[in-house]
Amino acid sequence: MTPPTGPDSTRDRILAAAKTEFAAYGIAGARVDRIAKAAKTSKERVYAYFRSKENLYQYVAAQELAAIAEATRMDPTDLPAYAGRVHDYFAAHPDNHRLMQWGQLELTADGPGNATTDTVHRKTEQLREAQRAGHLDPAWDPLDILMFVNQLATAWAGRPDLLHRPGAAAQPAARRAAVVAAVRTLFPPAGPDSGPDLD
Amino acid sequence: MTPPTGPDSTRDRILAAAKTEFAAYGIAGARVDRIAKAAKTSKERVYAYFRSKENLYQYVAAQELAAIAEATRMDPTDLPAYAGRVHDYFAAHPDNHRLMQWGQLELTADGPGNATTDTVHRKTEQLREAQRAGHLDPAWDPLDILMFVNQLATAWAGRPDLLHRPGAAAQPAARRAAVVAAVRTLFPPAGPDSGPDLD
Numbered sequence A, B: 001m002t003p004p005t006g007p008d009s010t011r012d013r014i015l016a017a018a019k020t021e022f023a024a025y026g027i028a029g030a031r032v033d034r035i036a037k038a039a040k041t042s043k044e045r046v047y048a049y050f051r052s053k054e055n056l057y058q059y060v061a062a063q064e065l066a067a068i069a070e071a072t073r074m075d076p077t078d079l080p081a082y083a084g085r086v087h088d089y090f091a092a093h094p095d096n097h098r099l100m101q102w103g104q105l106e107l108t109a110d111g112p113g114n115a116t117t118d119t120v121h122r123k124t125e126q127l128r129e130a131q132r133a134g135h136l137d138p139a140w141d142p143l144d145i146l147m148f149v150n151q152l153a154t155a156w157a158g159r160p161d162l163l164h165r166p167g168a169a170a171q172p173a174a175r176r177a178a179v180v181a182a183v184r185t186l187f188p189p190a191g192p193d194s195g196p197d198l199d
Helices: A009-029 A032-038 A043-050 A053-072 A079-092 A094-106 A115-132 A142-153 A172-186 B009-029 B032-038 B043-050 B053-072 B079-092 B094-106 B115-132 B142-153 B172-186
Strands: none
Touching: A009 A032, A009 A043, A009 A053, A009 A094, A009 B009, A032 A043, A032 A053, A043 A053, A053 A079, A053 A094, A053 A115, A079 A094, A079 A142, A079 A172, A094 A115, A094 B094, A115 A142, A142 A172, A142 B142, A142 B172, A172 B142, A172 B172, B009 B032, B009 B043, B009 B053, B009 B094, B032 B043, B032 B053, B043 B053, B053 B079, B053 B094, B053 B115, B079 B094, B079 B142, B079 B172, B094 B115, B115 B142, B142 B172
16 A cells, blocks of 8 residues: 555644643643644645644644544434444544643633534434433433533543552453443433334 | 731741742743742742642642542542532542642652652552442442442533533533432442341
8 A cells, every 4th residue: 555645645744643632741741843844744734734723723623523423423312322333433432532622621612613513513413313202301401411421431531540450440441331321320211112102 | 907927927928929839820821930929929939938849749739639628528428419519529629630630740649758659558448448348239340340330520711611611501500410320320329228148
């Protein structure tokens, strides 16, 4: 296989380098000259492609958010399984959690084009629909459901130190099982007979 | 009332200014000259008292961790009420959540004297004791209980934007009630008859 040589390959290398840099140092701490060097290009090219460091972060974060959604696929009729997938995703990609966390701390969350807010809105609507269809208890506000499932699923994503602390934690498989069990207790998956009763 | 004029008042002003600066900019982003200026002292005095910027952060974070513990008092026999207090604490002090989050992102969590790790250890032991006494379901790993309760209680602490988003969220009181309800579902408080059955 030959590496890609099209016009986008510099741009792709910049994005890959930016992701690593932002995950490590955050937005304020990231240095465009380090990104340029890691991407084997110049600072000028980075700015030509992405205008500003913050804009580059926004692009990388939106890309990552789409990758998470693609890899974890929220299924409102089986939130425990979804929580397990989110847990697995961040266990396999701990840096991606850092990448997103920096944005929450460093950006004003109500800025224009905040990708997280759009995702929250879309998922909340999916959950509301599942409530209407009788798959989920309608007593919960769908935004609470989304937040709680995410919080439980990412419980370990921000604390790899605790997950791997000798003696303190059981095996990773037990951690995952506890996440899934907690979400199942709160939001049981729809059974085969679920759905509105049409009698 | 007269303001404190003892030898510690400069030190106290430095701590107050540092807390504000670290909450806003994190550790790497904080500037000791801004802290000194806000505390009406000199950079040299700041270093004389606290040696380094990171050491100053550690001091402020440990102080804040103690304040949270004091204000929220974990009661292993009533975790829903504890979760409500944690939620209230961060709703009233949103900057304090930011202050702690920066540390989790910027510091290597297994560094010496990491106050968070000590707190986790102490609280986990309290929960284990409550399980032995029959107040809490022993099927959960106590570290999972602690993490899940914290994650649910702080669900809104990191996202004030969502909490106050017009239309999207119900009243803050409903948010709090949902947190308490979720923790109650997972970890019901010990009833008057709880405790080991000695028949």
